[in-house]
Amino acid sequence: MSTIWHNLSKIRSNAPLVHNITNYVVMNSTANALLAVGASPVMAHALEEVEIMVCYAGALVLNIGTLSPAWVEAMLLAGKAAKARSIPIVLDPVGAGATPLRTDTALRLLGEVSPSVVRGNASEIRALGGSLAATKGVDSTDSVDSAIEAAKALVERYSLVVSISGPTDVVVSKTHVARIHNGSPMMTRVTGMGCAASALTGAYLAVEPSPFEAATQAMVVTGIAGELAAAQSTGPGTFQVQFLDALANISQGNIESLGRWEIVANT
Amino acid sequence: MSTIWHNLSKIRSNAPLVHNITNYVVMNSTANALLAVGASPVMAHALEEVEIMVCYAGALVLNIGTLSPAWVEAMLLAGKAAKARSIPIVLDPVGAGATPLRTDTALRLLGEVSPSVVRGNASEIRALGGSLAATKGVDSTDSVDSAIEAAKALVERYSLVVSISGPTDVVVSKTHVARIHNGSPMMTRVTGMGCAASALTGAYLAVEPSPFEAATQAMVVTGIAGELAAAQSTGPGTFQVQFLDALANISQGNIESLGRWEIVANT
């Protein structure tokens, strides 16, 4: 993980294109988070162009936060084009579990476009992997633990990495589990922080071949930026502004002094 | 109205879900205003899910700022589902009067989904209620007075509360009229302040059974947050940021010292 800074520098020098098909609420803040970290965002959702656009990209980010049927179809088209060219995909299953449209779309994307990373909160991950875990007789009264069990089931079933955001972020691969202790409670007080984390995971995937490393490093950087921003903020308005400044200004020293994570074997 | 602070505390502790079907321009700022005040925003507009999503909500906010036919249908579906479950609805008739699509949609929503509160500016309220008022022989050369007459006509016709934003906000119920003197001219210099007021009215409706109280209290809190923000701002950019901080930080003392409103009988 000494490569967090190395890969951040690579994002800043290469400015990889990250293609987002994302929700209306966070389009602006996601584009700005990607620009702040040094990547090049593009938003495009028309069926007529997503397959072409994604070919220029270093990563594709699919976010189901404000779905409608045409957008689902665009995600599938873009995702299949990305898959065919081995362009890594992040899926953010916003609101999975809340409605069948969201749960079904997320599961369909999991099955058809083979994301490298699924990044969601504990409830979304449970909604997608919980029944798989349950069939193995796994259950838990603790919500984070049950999300980790659901993540492990998704990892096994779909050969991907699951990144669960929360007070402690947890990233699960077939072989390892990372726990990241960075972040700030202020991150729950503005919209789109999870979506930004997914987009930054896309930026890392564009420069880092290991999805587990990319997902973990992105969560560390997002969390450190959140801490730096919270220290300069008097509320959610200033926090949002300072978060972009922090992403742009984060230094090797910040990462070395503030980064707090551990990685253990996935047993 | 000593319940403004009590209800704000309730929003902060209960974090009621507010379902918004709103315009593209303000989705982000609306979500952030709701989060800042302590509520939980969700945006969902697909015909396939709005009826399910709204059932989780403490209130539904319908905002016609960037309409298209599929969104109108979604608003009707969500609104009818909310009505059937007695989930209170706020209608923000953005731009009513400017085009038949907007006026007709607002009138159709008024007729079919029974909003608890309609919150708009004087021109929008006149566009919706003016002809009803006119048929009663009411007319006025003063634009605010004619909006209040239009509001009274809407209140009578549709059994709801009308909240008119302006230099002085006016809230009209069948029995009472509130005039709120809070706010700042800076609120007209950024987009989405009216939409935020509508969303915050939704948050108040989720914890306060009286639509008149909810609408009035939301306008007081919005106005005080505007005043606090203006005092910290050097222009509309900083104002927008400080407004979110103010919503998050507003105290009982702020409400007691700054709140300025009076309520009289609707005669």
Place this chain on the structure above:
Amino acid sequence: MSTIWHNLSKIRSNAPLVHNITNYVVMNSTANALLAVGASPVMAHALEEVEIMVCYAGALVLNIGTLSPAWVEAMLLAGKAAKARSIPIVLDPVGAGATPLRTDTALRLLGEVSPSVVRGNASEIRALGGSLAATKGVDSTDSVDSAIEAAKALVERYSLVVSISGPTDVVVSKTHVARIHNGSPMMTRVTGMGCAASALTGAYLAVEPSPFEAATQAMVVTGIAGELAAAQSTGPGTFQVQFLDALANISQGNIESLGRWEIVANT
């Protein structure tokens, strides 16, 4: 060009309505940029209302950043209605050259709605005018020079003004070429600065009959606001906020002391 301040004052006093059919990413920041400079933004894209809405407007801004077929049709409808009433149009061909949908839509709008100004970056302008320039035997290894040649070809073919944003902005009319040296590298680190420049060009067109003057003046004001904002910023987050404050607060003295441009004959 001593009229930059005069026209800015006119925008601030007249508050011309600028109708935008623009992309989802920048709707909020564009509306706020227009409000900050003193104009009145409206966003409307429904086929059912764009022809009516545009008739109230002092200018129409078409931006193809997140296209889909219904939006293309709306742009054509609104554009034709504007053209029929001599309401000036700005076209921002976001991403032209990246996909056929974007290039074809931009060329179709050029041909059918007769924009007064096309404002894009060098790559977009080359994508639209490069082949016209090439048929004249024009070619260049320098990307800015080749964009200017493409711009000249577009000016000749479509009788409009082309505004190219970059480290130096270049505005080309049939008779003149302006080079504007204002701006800040920070403007490339937040999304929507080009889109804001297009919208501000629309605001200037609403008060200034010469498209060349309007386009040049808008770029000077945008660039100066960028410089003022950069001086107050510690990163892209604060820059974005300060940019709106600067647009709202820019003074005659700022324009006189900071404005740097020259105009030569188009030879």
